[in-house]
Amino acid sequence: MSVYTPAEVVEETGFTIDTLRYYEKIGLLERVDRNAAGQRRFSEEDIGWLGMLRCLRDTGMPIATMLRFAELVRAGDHTIPERIELLEEHDRTVQAQIGNLVERQHYIHHKISYYRSVL
Amino acid sequence: MSVYTPAEVVEETGFTIDTLRYYEKIGLLERVDRNAAGQRRFSEEDIGWLGMLRCLRDTGMPIATMLRFAELVRAGDHTIPERIELLEEHDRTVQAQIGNLVERQHYIHHKISYYRSVL
DNA sequence: GGTTGACCTGGAGTGCACTCCAGGTGCGAT
């Protein structure tokens, strides 16, 4: 059971230390263990959870929703159907985002082609 | 040469009237024509430009960059190579966004599968 | 002629997600 210092977690997850503290403060990350000096020592599990958060955040999930997901996870296995529902709902928004970007990208490509044609 | 009232532009472009005024205030939209009473009357050209802005905005371009693009457009045809460059650069960020979303979506799919498997 | 409704202006306020800061602790190296 290895532990990680804040600097290692920053390296590993790409979150800044301020963001890690912020996530802990608002309860997105459960109270992280401390060493004798009061410094954070993250567990393997914390790292895994942060990976999930990064995925959700980078796909545009608002913090309020991530918080709801975190609460479901904490509440235990009986919330798995709800978690599935939440993730499927989110998956649909991700799908929509992708569709939107692809469509807008076509517009951009057309514009570039047009500009090239008038050169 | 038809003109559009603010309400029509809202309907047509999906921007709120506050956003339209804001875009005009910061120079993203060139001073829109007014009728005798001082009310905005948007041109066909304005509508087209707003379509471009919507595309850029919805693909995550910051306002500062849209402003730079707007200035290039205003500066005349000799800036077309620069506009192409700007749009191509933006296209790359859009491509990256899509790639990222697709990758993250896989992670979400795996998570859902995992949850299903433990039910 | 009064009321409604769409619109106007300048400027203040909002929400989100961080990000920064002041002041302090503890530990390993010189």
Place this chain on the structure above:
DNA sequence: ATCGCACCTGGAGTGCACTCCAGGTCAACC
């Protein structure tokens, strides 16, 4: 022992992109 450094806390500040508000104008309809 003292220096530098990684870390701590609570709380204030930031940046972005709007969004809202107060107070006013004007035209049209009852």
